[in-house]
Amino acid sequence: MTYDKHLIVVEKGKGEGTGGDIAIINEHIRFRPEVLDSFNVKGFSPKHYDLMVLCAAIELADRRWKRPAGWHRDLHVTIPATDVDTWLRPAVSQSLRSVMNHLTGDSWHFSFVGASNVTPIGSRQLPLIFDQNKTFAIAYSEGLDSRAVSALSGTKDEALCIRVAGKRQRRREGDSFFTQIPFKVRGFKAKESSFRSRGFQFAAMTAIAAHLSRITRIVVPESGQGALGPALAPLHNIYVDYRNFPTFFRKMEKFIRAIFDVSLRYEQPRLWSTKGQTLSAYLALPGKEQKHLANTKSCWQSRRVVNDGKRRQCGLCAACLLRRQSMFAAGVVEPPETYVVSDLSTGNLDVALSRIRGKADRDIMIEYGSVGARHLQHLADLAALPDTALRIHASQIGAATAQSYHDTLQKLKMMLMTHAQEWRTFLSAQGEQSFLRGWMDGGRYGRFE
Template sequence: MINYYFHNDPSKLPDYSEDCHPVQLYKTHDYDKTKHSKASRSLLEKVRKLGVPIDADAIDLVTIASAVTAADSFELRQKAADAWSRQMHLHIPVKDENLWTLLSDKLVSLLNFLTGDQWKFTFFQSTMELPKPINSNNAKKICNSLKGLNSVCLFSGGLDSAVGAIDILNAKSKYKPLLVSHTYKGDGEKQRAIKSLLKSDFAELSYSIYPSLMEPLKGKTDISMRGRSFNFLAMAVLGIIALRNANDGSTIDTIIVPENGYISINPPLTRRRIGSHSTRTTHPFFLNKLEDLLRDAGFHVKFVNPYQFKTKGEMLAECKDQVAIAKAIPLSVSCSHWHRRNIQCGYCVPCLIRRASVHHANFKKDAPYENHNIKPIIKEYKKRDDIQSVQAAIIRLNKSKDYRGWLRQSGNLPSDPIIREKLESTIERGLAEVESFLKAATV
């Protein structure tokens, strides 16, 4: 089991060894790239620029989430015994050591489900000074922009989050959101372009983690990034705390997670994809477990997915501002390989579902793809796995019609039979969209 040690003060970090990886968090001290890896260097400054005080428990949460994201990035799955499930022991400084030690088993259970790894946590007392709001005209302006808002909405720059933001801000909605977004290299410009299509006033909190390996270890980082959603949701919780403090301690609690129901459930296409090989970012079971953990930690929030029973194609077709979403489609990013080449591949599962949704909703203009014509991909050994997996699922389910059994393979589900029936119908319609697209593409 690899030990990851985190601290904002580099003098408190151990030296690197084969089973000990030191990571410096935040930008409170100078950084020596020859001795330590790093993560979340700019995050505290982003928090300070909100212009409102942020509680210690929220800082603890994002510190834990930053550590999880860093370890998830640094530890290559190919080094694991089964080339997937890793074993990681994280040592993390927090203000409330007793609370998080008490909750560590729940945290482990949550992350094991999310990433398919074996996590272990040791918490110790943080000596870091809490970030204080910046007293500047710009910070005051940002603080004022938080007043009157009543929710947080995740905004990733993907197609689903574009629909979510447009439906809320370009139509009559009870929600007045703070948009929380994570930026990767190349994402920021696209996110800003989509935000320019939004018609109502909103505030935003854009942040980055940017885990970076120390110089002696420079090389590949893990691209599966199963743990990043925990960080995204932790920042959304911090956003809720900012809204409460800016609005005189109000009971704001809603975090909107716009995700189509097919991807939310993400049923495994083949037997070898059962388990965490299929992402569980917004799976209802994961969000329910996270809500429980946060409640025990003193946070009272609720996650709301307005599109839990919609396919991606239905989200596009029913978007409340068709002009805006037509402009947003070419600007949005869905690809799982995007960060390798800064262009969407066109053949991974997220790309196939995206392209199927655009086809279903009859939009003519999509984003550029590295492989616009996917028919030749079938002959390429290194690229064809996702398409073949989708085809195998279509053939199997067209024959068996066992969508209920397929749904159960995605993991624990809500006990309500009506909700289960709706989820079953959603994944059936979602797969049908992909089948229709593949037929049109003559694959």
């Protein structure tokens, strides 16, 4: 079986192409007019639109073909470009391949052909409505880090918040955002769930908005565990997750510089802080209260698993466990109904998972929960390793952040030690009977079964 796959993007009504799977713009890649209108501002150029088409094509290719056991795929993508000369420049094509190969662990090959249709936006030169004292852009999700770090980095007037989401989301108290992702891919069955290329979408869409706003600073909200943890403690037989790792952003800066001829900087102000420390710093700001954190969302589980009459968070996936650890460290008390799996103190998994009806869904929760808990434990265990064991990580991070090896190593060790203390304290608060402790001992279903 070959893992050399070809995706050919074509314009609707301009032929269907040959030699691979076909994706038609305005059929498989659909741009939503109401979202595109928010980009219809002075300064919007064909290369901005081309980058949106590229993001959609990359998502299609990344999710369309399931990974082999060895992870790596060869992915060939052909894209019609309205500013094709820009995309054919070696600096652009090479930096694009470099960032995508590093991010996903695949080999990407891009071909650009001249588009027949002009970009559907840019004809009306509307005022740049968000050009009001903005000093930084930030990819703004529903999560804790986005809420906290946007406030820690500046005032609401200074922050250009970019909501990158496939579905329309309502604003919550304390929320603000510029726009959502302007396209939707459809007409295919997603066979690969890793979706590492989503990091490119976040970084690219934020860069477009920053460029249009004449902003050169892009703030990455992820705290230390989320930015560094997936690379420091990768899952077995899985390519390292670089989606929030400094090396990815240095490659992304090079690509953005090649295409837009501007130097944007992706900053990671909370790289050396745990999420718990970030939340504590947020709560220390004037006017910030626990309720401004409690109404965020961290869970990535499907609605089927977490919807028991009311939309909740599962409470047991890796994202939820880190959220609960961090909220506990910051002294934030959440209502029990926040989570489907609310009680972590019981030693009886049937009791803990009683709200989840289907056996298959319960098995999924056990699998992801046990893996997530052990990941947090593994990350905590790194704090006790000798300096030599962390040398390769400190060297790589230091080179990407322009810091000395010694300073990087000390900051890394301090972040890991703080995480370890927070994790131990959180586990201790669940009690000796908690099924989480059984998972830490290597069990899948709990120590008492």
